[in-house]
Amino acid sequence: MPLPLRRELAGLTPYGAPQLDVSVRLNVNENPYPPSAAVVADIAADVAVAAAGLNRYPDRDFLALREDLAAYLLAESGVALAPAQLWAANGSNEVMLHLLQAFGGPGRTALSFAPTYSMYPEYARDTATTWLAGRRETDFTLDPDVAHATIAEVSPSVVLLASPNNPTGTALPLATIEAVLAAAAEVTGGCVVVVDEAYGEFRRAGVPSALELLDTYPLLAVSRTMSKAFGLAGARVGYLAAAPELIDALRIVRLPYHLSGVTQAVARAALRHAPELMAQVGSLRAERDECVAWLRARGLTVADSDANFALFGTFDDARAIWQGLLDRGVLIREVGPYGWLRVSIGTREEMAAFRAALVEVAAL
Numbered sequence: 206m207p208l209p210l211r212r213e214l215a216g217l218t219p220y221g222a223p224q225l226d227v228s229v230r231l232n233v234n235e236n237p238y239p240p241s242a243a244v245v246a247d248i249a250a251d252v253a254v255a256a257a258g259l260n261r262y263p264d265r266d267f268l269a270l271r272e273d274l275a276a277y278l279l280a281e282s283g284v285a286l287a288p289a290q291l292w293a294a295n296g297s298n299e300v301m302l303h304l305l306q307a308f309g310g311p312g313r314t315a316l317s318f319a320p321t322y323s324m325y326p327e328y329a330r331d332t333a334t335t336w337l338a339g340r341r342e343t344d345f346t347l348d349p350d351v352a353h354a355t356i357a358e359v360s361p362s363v364v365l366l367a368s369p370n371n372p373t374g375t376a377l378p379l380a381t382i383e384a385v386l387a388a389a390a391e392v393t394g395g396c397v398v399v400v401d402e403a404y405g406e407f408r409r410a411g412v413p414s415a416l417e418l419l420d421t422y423p424l425l426a427v428s429r430t431m432s433k434a435f436g437l438a439g440a441r442v443g444y445l446a447a448a449p450e451l452i453d454a455l456r457i458v459r460l461p462y463h464l465s466g467v468t469q470a471v472a473r474a475a476l477r478h479a480p481e482l483m484a485q486v487g488s489l490r491a492e493r494d495e496c497v498a499w500l501r502a503r504g505l506t507v508a509d510s511d512a513n514f515a516l517f518g519t520f521d522d523a524r525a526i527w528q529g530l531l532d533r534g535v536l537i538r539e540v541g542p543y544g545w546l547r548v549s550i551g552t553r554e555e556m557a558a559f560r561a562a563l564v565e566v567a568a569l
């Protein structure tokens with residue numbers, strides 16, 4: 206039976222990192238530490254309250270959650286924002302979809318700089334937005350002059366910058382982000398610059414957040430997520446900070462009541478426990494720095510990482526290394542660029558298992 210599928214979807218398969226049942230799962234940058242019993246109890250109690258009101262639609266504009274998110278960002282980054290400057294959705298991937306629904310679309314272009322997050326082209330495709338990838342340097346930094354020239358040439362409506370970037374882990378200096386913002390300001394018709402800080406909380410000391418630039422640049426949007434540092438990937442809560450006018454545009458395209466009462470309750474309960482949930486961020490950072498140093502000491506090349514993973518290589522046959530690790534019960538990720546592998550930072554025990562397996566498989 207021929208399906209009347211959009212032509213650009215023909216023959217495609219759904220996104221999916223393998224969800225395999227192995228003992229050491231270091232493939233999708235999750236936080237390895239589950240919420241504590243106290244956090245679980247508090248979330249469960251608030252979900253019970255929300256459940257009692259599930260006959261009603263939830264607060265469409267989730268103002269209480271937006272207030273909580275603003276308070277959290279003030280504590281985390283020292284940047285004061287009004288609740289009207291916050292947005293949230295079911296994961297930052299839905300936040301990105303809202304952005305492209307509002308600012309992308311047919312006849313418009315979204316631009317990023319590769320290698321970067323593999324989902325961006327899919328968000329563009331799903332919103333009928335033209336997708337273009339400029340280039341990063343071989344050390345995965347972004348040359349401000351290259352960025353400027355590419356933006357001038359492409360005239361995008363949206364620029365997506367992941368910082369810290371996935372899969373490389375590299376954070377962009379604020380000066381580079383400002384160079385992109387300056388180039389974007391020259392685009393006829395305007396251009397929204399989205400800085401995806403999904404891994405923001407893992408940045409090394411002294412690495413600033415693009416939140417600090419929001420006051421100066423009205424077309425800047427900074428996205429965050431509760432999936433990584435908060436260890437709440439299963440809750441599906443991502444959020445965004447931007448000017449109130451930009452947030453209002455997202456309210457037009459979101460589906461009504463997109464954030465369920467249960468999700469709002471989970472997110473708010475978790476935010477009350479932010480310091481406790483993120484207690485492990487410090488040890489994950491330390492574990493990351495140790496992992497990077499260890500891989501380098503074994504002669505491998507590792508990208509500088511401000512995230513909870515490390516990109517390392519290069520291997521003639523990265524697939525064989527990946528498979529060898531999997532055969533030893535360690536699941537990591539084979540991502541582009543060619544010859545590289547990405548390992549998420551797990552617990553001390555998980556990282557020891559990873560190192561032991563890699564020594565065998567790669568004969569280090």
Ligand SMILES: *Cc1c(COP(=O)(O)O)cnc(C)c1O
Pocket residue numbers: 234295296297298299322367370371401403429430431432433438441442443
């Ligand atoms: C993991 C990740 C996200 C988070 O996605 P959620 O939908 O919030 O779970 C966003 N951006 C990048 C670059 C990521 O790696």
